[in-house]
Amino acid sequence: MHSLRSLAGQTAIYGLSSIIGRFAYFLLTPLHTAVLERGEMGINSDIYSWIAILTVVLTLGMETTYFRYASKEGLDEGAVFRQTFLVMTTSSGIFLGLVWIFSDLILKAMRYQEHPEYLWLLVLILTGEVLATLPYARLRQMNKAFLFAVIRLTNIGINIGLNLYFLLLAPYVAAQGYSIPAPQNPVLAIFIANGAAVVIQLFMLIPTLRPVSEGRKKALPVSQILTYGIPVMLAGLPGIINEVFDRQLLKYLLPAGTSLETVGVYASVFRLSVFISLFIQAFRYAAEPFFFKNASEKNAPVLYARVMEVFVLILSVAVIAMSALLPIVKYFIDSKFWDGLYILPILFISQLLLGVIFNLNIWYKVIEKTHFGIVISLSGAVVNLFVNAILIPVFGILGAVFALLASHMVMVCVSYALSRKHFPIPYKVPNILGMIMIASATSFGLYYTQSLPGKFLIGLGSLVVVFTLEKSEIRTMIKTLIRR
Numbered sequence: 161m162h163s164l165r166s167l168a169g170q171t172a173i174y175g176l177s178s179i180i181g182r183f184a185y186f187l188l189t190p191l192h193t194a195v196l197e198r199g200e201m202g203i204n205s206d207i208y209s210w211i212a213i214l215t216v217v218l219t220l221g222m223e224t225t226y227f228r229y230a231s232k233e234g235l236d237e238g239a240v241f242r243q244t245f246l247v248m249t250t251s252s253g254i255f256l257g258l259v260w261i262f263s264d265l266i267l268k269a270m271r272y273q274e275h276p277e278y279l280w281l282l283v284l285i286l287t288g289e290v291l292a293t294l295p296y297a298r299l300r301q302m303n304k305a306f307l308f309a310v311i312r313l314t315n316i317g318i319n320i321g322l323n324l325y326f327l328l329l330a331p332y333v334a335a336q337g338y339s340i341p342a343p344q345n346p347v348l349a350i351f352i353a354n355g356a357a358v359v360i361q362l363f364m365l366i367p368t369l370r371p372v373s374e375g376r377k378k379a380l381p382v383s384q385i386l387t388y389g390i391p392v393m394l395a396g397l398p399g400i401i402n403e404v405f406d407r408q409l410l411k412y413l414l415p416a417g418t419s420l421e422t423v424g425v426y427a428s429v430f431r432l433s434v435f436i437s438l439f440i441q442a443f444r445y446a447a448e449p450f451f452f453k454n455a456s457e458k459n460a461p462v463l464y465a466r467v468m469e470v471f472v473l474i475l476s477v478a479v480i481a482m483s484a485l486l487p488i489v490k491y492f493i494d495s496k497f498w499d500g501l502y503i504l505p506i507l508f509i510s511q512l513l514l515g516v517i518f519n520l521n522i523w524y525k526v527i528e529k530t531h532f533g534i535v536i537s538l539s540g541a542v543v544n545l546f547v548n549a550i551l552i553p554v555f556g557i558l559g560a561v562f563a564l565l566a567s568h569m570v571m572v573c574v575s576y577a578l579s580r581k582h583f584p585i586p587y588k589v590p591n592i593l594g595m596i597m598i599a600s601a602t603s604f605g606l607y608y609t610q611s612l613p614g615k616f617l618i619g620l621g622s623l624v625v626v627f628t629l630e631k632s633e634i635r636t637m638i639k640t641l642i643r644r
Contacts, residue, residue, distance in 0.1 A: 181316045182441065186434045186492075188323055193428050193494035195327050195346045201424030201497070203347050206270075206411055207278060209404040211286050216400050218255055218290045221392030222248045223297045225385055230301050237301065238371030239379035245294045245372055247385055252287050259283055271416070281351040288358030295365035315361040322353035395534040398541035402567050406548055406560040413552045426557040428497040432489055432504060435482055436475070436511035440518065443471060460526075461585045468519045468585075472592050475515050476599040476626055479508045483603040484619045505603035506561040512596060513568035520575040523583035532578055540571040594629050598622050 196204060222244040230237045259266060263279065272278045299308040326349035330342035343349040410426060411419045482489060483505065490501060517536075524532040544567035551559025579585060602622035609615050 181312060182434065183438060184316050184320055186431060186438075188320065189428070189431045189492050190494070191323065191327055192350065193492075193497055196424070198421040198424040198496060200347045201428055202411070202420030202422070203272075203278070203424075204350060205407050205423050205427030206420065207282050207351070209407040211282060211289070212400055212404045213397075214255075214286050215289055215293075216393060216396050218251050218286070219248060219293050219393065220251055220386070221389030221394075221396070222385075223293050224392045225389040226294060226297050227301065228388060229380060229385075235379045238374060241294065241298055242371045242374070243379055243382065243385060244389075245369070247382065247389070248290060248294060252290050256283065256287065275348075277348060278351065281348075281355050284355045285351065285358050288355070288362055292358070292361055292365055295368040298368050311361060311364045314364065315357045318360055319353050319357035322356055323350060326350075326353060391531075391534070395530070395537065398534070398537040402537065402541045402544045402564075406544070406552075406563060409545075409548045409552055410557065410560055413549070414556065422556055425497050425500040426503075426560060428493045429500040429503055429557075430507060432492060433507040433511050435489070436478060436508055437514070439475065439478055440511065440515040443515070443518075461583070464519075464522060464585050465587045468516070469588055469591060471515060471519055472512075472595050473626065475512050476595040477623065479512055479599040480602050480606075480619060480622055480626075482508060483606040484615060486607065500557055502607070503557055503561045505600070505607050506565055508603050509596070509600045510561065510565045510568050512599060513565070513572055516592075516596075517568060517571050517575060520572065520579060523575075523579040523585060527583050529582065532582075536571050536575045536578070539574045540567040543567045543570045591629055595626055598626055598629075 192204070193201065226240060226244045229235055229240045259279070263276070267273050267276055267279055270279065296308060296312075299305075299311075326342045327346060330340055333340050343352060407423050407427065410423045413419075414422055486501070486504065490498060521533065521536065524530055524536075544563050547563035547566050548560060551562055553559075555562070576587075599622070602618060605618045605622075606615055609618060
């Protein structure tokens with residue numbers, strides 16, 4: 161019981177620090193959208209989309225590899241850490257060398273010939289985040305949850321503090337006739353703030369790197385490490401491409417003169433859907449240990465089905481609430497980006513389906529057939545790229561959100577079909593589909609209805625229908641809470 165309480169406490173610390181990080185960065189959205197022009201916001205999103213993709217590539221699945229072998233009998237944890245870290249360092253070194261050699265070509269391809277500093281700050285942030293991955297993993301392996309959270313939150317605090325210094329304090333001081341050191345370019349200021357935070361984070365993680373300098377025996381052949389890690393990387397790559405590569409497609413499939421402005425609008429509006437994704441992430445930290453802990457129970461499939469139903473119920477209500485509050489929520493981004501708000505209902509539903517995918521995908525994890533994860537995420541990525549290539553030149557950002565929605569729908573269908581064959585779970589499909597359809601229709605209805613009475617009636621009516629559909633499950637939840 162003590163170990164379970166300890167695990168729960170550590171999970172809460174890890175999860176809370178990660179969620180706080182995402183939410184804190186989200187709180188910078190009003191500032192960023194106020195000080196950045198549409199094209200500058202596009203540059204910001206462009207750079208960070210590459211960082212997201214390349215982080216998955218350069219880590220080479222070493223975090224999962226380290227966890228897999230660090231606790232294996234007969235292997236030394238320090239030696240495993242040393243080997244996996246050196247593999248990751250080598251991949252980063254090769255990447256740095258290639259960027260140095262081909263920097264002119266890369267800058268031309270990225271259309272940043274006049275701003276080479278963007279490329280090198282991208283490299284700094286990317287390399288720093290990659291090299292921090294395994295030290296953070298080692299802190300988790302060593303059950304040092306508090307130190308993990310302190311370093312993570314320090315990184316976040318420095319990043320936010322420097323953003324406020326560069327983008328708020330420096331302009332204010334300048335308006336008073338004084339000057340303090342700060343970049344004049346707000347895009348550059350944001351990258352420098354992140355880069356500084358990443359460097360300080362690495363210094364704080366140095367004590368964790370002790371095994372690297374101790375010269376222990378090799379724990380495993382490098383070929384075995386790569387054989388395990390690279391498929392993990394390949395499994396994760398389609399997922400991240402599915403989520404962020406649309407920025408690149410918007411940039412290169414639309415006219416060069418205006419494409420970055422379009423990316424800026426898309427990225428700004430996309431940030432408003434973070435409200436939904438934050439709930440999914442919070443649920444993930446709580447649910448994943450729960451799923452595995454109950455995997456051996458006889459009634460596990462029935463339990464998983466109930467979890468899915470309750471999850472979709474709560475998330476459907478969240479989508480309806482967010483859609484109803486859009487007249488207020490929209491002020492999280494500057495008014496110059498409001499012309500893209502029409503894509504939000506589709507984004508909300510896409511995020512809801514992303515949560516469904518997470519719940520569905522538990523089947524291949526509990527039966528240890530993780531190769532199906534590649535099949536599922538790859539199916540979504542292929543659909544995403546194909547639909548984006550067709551629709552973006554015609555519909556712009558609307559094509560991008562339809563591609564995201566289509567890819568999530570395909571992944572839901574593929575995962576559900578495979579689970580029916582390999583690990584049947586008795587989901588109440590009519591109820592789940594009913595809630596998703598109600599949330600979807602309500603989100604569109606609330607967006608296109610202008611009158612407040614009309615919005616109130618649509619929102620209230622949809623909630624009544626959802627609660628009527630799920631009244632038995634809601635009664636069970638209330639009784640459980642009362643008993644507790």
